[in-house]
Amino acid sequence: MKEHQYSILVEWTGNNGKGTSHYKQYSRDHVISATGKQAPIMGASDPLFLGDPTRYNPEELLVSSLSACHMLWYLHLCTTHKVIVTAYVDSAVGVMQETADGSGKFKEVTLYPCVTVESGGMIEKAKKLHHDANKMCFIANSCNFKIRHEPKIVVK
Numbered sequence: 001m002k003e004h005q006y007s008i009l010v011e012w013t014g015n016n017g018k019g020t021s022h023y024k025q026y027s028r029d030h031v032i033s034a035t036g037k038q039a040p041i042m043g044a045s046d047p048l049f050l051g052d053p054t055r056y057n058p059e060e061l062l063v064s065s066l067s068a069c070h071m072l073w074y075l076h077l078c079t080t081h082k083v084i085v086t087a088y089v090d091s092a093v094g095v096m097q098e099t100a101d102g103s104g105k106f107k108e109v110t111l112y113p114c115v116t117v118e119s120g121g122m123i124e125k126a127k128k129l130h131h132d133a134n135k136m137c138f139i140a141n142s143c144n145f146k147i148r149h150e151p152k153i154v155v156k
Contacts, residue, residue, distance in 0.1 A: 010043075029055065059073045059106075061122050063094035065139050066109050066147060074113070074133035079090050087116035087154050110148040117156050 014027030028045035029052055045051030046059060056064075067090045078085050090113040098104035117126050134140050140147050141147045 007034060008073070014044075024050065024068045028052070029144045032061075059094060061097055062106070063092050063109055066094075066137070067092040067111055069137045069139040070111055070130075070133050070149075071113065072117075073136045074129055077129045077132050077136070078126065081125055081129060083129065084118035085115055085126070086118060087114075106143070106145045108146040108148060109143075110150060112150050112152070114152045115152065116154050118156055120155050122152050125156070127151060 005102075010030055010032050012030045014029040016026055018025045020026050026052055026092050030043045031040045032043050038054040041061070042055045043061070044053075044055035045059055046057045047053040051057055071088055071090060075085060075088065077083075090111050092109060092111045094109040095107045097107050113130070115126055117123065128149045132150060134147060
């Protein structure tokens with residue numbers, strides 16, 4: 001079995017001069033970067049947890065990772081099965097449950113990909129390949145919650 005390693009640097013940038021001396025004294029801002037990448041990702045916590053709503057939060061990044069991994073596998077499978085995709089847009093939604101002690105976990109993520117294919121004869125195969133892509137997706141295979149797919153296939 002092959003192993004792959006991914007290295008990311010997460011740096012907290014939210015010290016407002018007093019560190020974490022009080023829950024509301026510090027910013028949740030952070031920067032996510034990696035060697036060789038073009039631009040950093042500006043992160044924070046969810047606004048419900050005192051984060052900056054203009055920055056991506058970890059929960060959004062998890063949902064986007066699932067969506068992107070699924071899309072990349074899907075496009076690969078379409079190529080190998082002669083389904084010609086000309087456009088792909090996903091409006092993914094994740095549902096997280098918070099417990100009384102403040103901890104939480106994801107309950108489910110639903111992907112809503114709208115896929116444009118070249119011809120009507122590709123529609124059925126294009127739908128089926130979403131199931132296959134889910135089985136191949138590295139991120140989906142690492143999750144302990146339900147991942148649903150509600151694809152829409154349209155013809156160019």
